[in-house]
Amino acid sequence: xxxxxxxxxxxxxxxxxxxxxxxxAALSDHGLRVRQYSVLVLVCDSESGLPQREIAATLxxxxxxxxxxxxELERADLVRRAPSPADRRSHLVVATExxxxxxxxxxxxxxxxxxxxxxxxxxxxTSTLIDLLRRVIDDE
Amino acid sequence: xxxxxxxxxxxxxxxxxxxxxxxxAALSDHGLRVRQYSVLVLVCDSESGLPQREIAATLxxxxxxxxxxxxELERADLVRRAPSPADRRSHLVVATExxxxxxxxxxxxxxxxxxxxxxxxxxxxTSTLIDLLRRVIDDE
DNA sequence: TATTGTTATACTCTATAACTATA
DNA sequence: TATAGTTATAGAGTATAACAATA
Numbered sequence: 001x002x003x004x005x006x007x008x009x010x011x012x013x014x015x016x017x018x019x020x021x022x023x024x025a026a027l028s029d030h031g032l033r034v035r036q037y038s039v040l041v042l043v044c045d046s047e048s049g050l051p052q053r054e055i056a057a058t059l060x061x062x063x064x065x066x067x068x069x070x071x072e073l074e075r076a077d078l079v080r081r082a083p084s085p086a087d088r089r090s091h092l093v094v095a096t097e098x099x100x101x102x103x104x105x106x107x108x109x110x111x112x113x114x115x116x117x118x119x120x121x122x123x124x125x126t127s128t129l130i131d132l133l134r135r136v137i138d139d140e
Numbered sequence: 141x142x143x144x145x146x147x148x149x150x151x152x153x154x155x156x157x158x159x160x161x162x163x164x165a166a167l168s169d170h171g172l173r174v175r176q177y178s179v180l181v182l183v184c185d186s187e188s189g190l191p192q193r194e195i196a197a198t199l200x201x202x203x204x205x206x207x208x209x210x211x212e213l214e215r216a217d218l219v220r221r222a223p224s225p226a227d228r229r230s231h232l233v234v235a236t237e238x239x240x241x242x243x244x245x246x247x248x249x250x251x252x253x254x255x256x257x258x259x260x261x262x263x264x265x266t267s268t269l270i271d272l273l274r275r276v277i278d279d280e
Numbered sequence: 281t282a283t284t285g286t287t288a289t290a291c292t293c294t295a296t297a298a299c300t301a302t303a
Numbered sequence: 304t305a306t307a308g309t310t311a312t313a314g315a316g317t318a319t320a321a322c323a324a325t326a
Contacts (some may be wrong), residue, residue, distance in 0.1 A: 002180050004198075008266065009159045009174065009254050010263045011273035014200055016156035017317090018280050019149045034149065035293085041144050053307060058144075060154055062295070067309055089302045089307045114149050120275045126148065129276075131153035132269045140158050193284065193292090207286055229325045237296040254313080276319070283326070293316065303306070 001079060012136075019117050026113035030106040031076055035061075038108055039069045039097065043079050043104045049092030060140075090131055151185040159257050166253035171216055173200075177246055179209045180235065183219050184243045189232030191224060216275075218242055222272075 004010050019102070021088050032040070042055055052070060056063040057080055073079040078099035084090040118126055144150050164173050172180065178199055183190055192210060196203040210233055213219040218239035224230040235243070258266055 003176060003185070006270055007254075008258065008270060008273070009163050009250070010178055011150065011270060011277065011315080012156040013160055015176070015273045015276045016149075016152040017200065020153055020279060021317090022307070023149050033292085034153070038144060038147075038150055045143070051240070051307075062156065064296085067292080084307095087303075087307080089300095091308075110149070114147075117276050117280070118148065120153055120278070121272065125272060128268060129272045130148060130151060132261065132265060132272070133148070133155050134145070135159060136155045136257050136269075137151065138260070140257070161294090173315085181294095190283080203285070204287080204319085205317080227284080227326070229283075284324085285322105286324100287322080288316085288319105291317080291319105292314095293314100293325105295314080296312085297310100299310075300308085301306100302308100303304100 009046045021078050022116065024105045026109040027106055029109060029123070030102055032102070032106055034070050035059075037110065039066070039093075039101075040078055040099060040103050041095050044100055047094075049082055049094035050074075051090045051092060053090070055093065065070055073099070076102075083086060102123060157179060158245050162253045163211075163250050164258065166249040167246055167275045169249060170242055171243070172246055175199075175205075176209050177250065179206070179233075180218055180239060180243050181215060181247070184235045189222055189224055189234035191227075191232060193230070195233065206244055213239070 001027075015097065020034055027033055027037055037057055039055055043050055044060060052066045053063055055070075056066045059066075070079060070081065077096055077097050078095050080085075081091040082094050084092050122128065142179055161172055163177075167173055167177055177197055182198060192206045193203055193211075195201075196206045199206075206262060210221065213233075214221065219234055219235050220235050221231040222234050224232050261269065
């Protein structure tokens with residue numbers, strides 16, 4: 001990896017920066033940024049809500065960061081903290097009606113923004129990229 | 141892209157975060173972080189130094205950010221600002237002897253850290269990843 | 281007028297440590 | 304004693320705007 005243009009680390013952070021920036025711009029119409037959005041998506045896709053610890057693990061963030069993200073989502077009435085029936089220490093983060101609706105609209109906007117950056121890749125190449133990125137991540 | 145695990149944006153930022161974190165840890169022995177390091181690499185690989193504007197464009201950063209990065213590298217005696225013969229507004233950032241030596245050692249450390257995350261990918265797959273990332277970036 | 285480098289500022293993201301209430 | 308959530312803080316990264324010197 002002599003050249004910077006061949007450095008996977010550099011390319012990853014550059015690509016990530018570019019994509020995150022434009023997805024953030026697309027999400028701003030919905031009052032979201034990528035981090036809040038990814039929490040919302042996880043919660044919406046869960047059956048009966050998720051404990052914050054699990055959200056943190058899935059997103060690779062520290063649990064203390066989830067607190068603030070959920071605070072913001074709760075303030076916007078997109079999710080709420082429900083008591084966990086099994087463990088009184090734990091909250092289950094559950095999406096509200098408004099949360100589900102916002103997620104759908106936000107996801108549509110995010111997809112458009114993302115697709116703009118993937119338009120030079122075929123569907124097969126995009127799948128390959130996803131597979132390769134997953135294997136880099138799983139390695140952690 | 142229903143699932144978060146299939147979202148290229150999420151995967152990119154997650155992979156980038158993981159790799160940057162461990163490359164930063166590897167570079168810390170050399171008093172560098174990835175952003176300073178990437179400036180150093182660019183400067184070392186240039187024939188006769190680079191104007192800051194060009195560094196900014198290549199790295200996708202704002203010129204005002206380059207000022208601080210070059211300040212730090214200069215303070216560590218890894219680069220120096222030389223007057224540009226052609227344009228008195230512009231400085232050419234040039235690597236010092238110490239800069240070249242540090243770059244070599246830092247690059248070796250960064251490569252080890254990076255390879256740790258790529259070990260599940262074949263050489264061909266790594267090349268494919270590089271190609272795909274470049275095409276996502278070029279699209280900007 | 282436009283461009284290079286610079287300074288300043290504000291905001292977001294990341295990283296830790298410590299605290300509380302429960303288990 | 305360990306774990307879930309929380310609070311606090313500091314540092315790094317990102318985004319803009321404005322300015323002086325020079326083109």
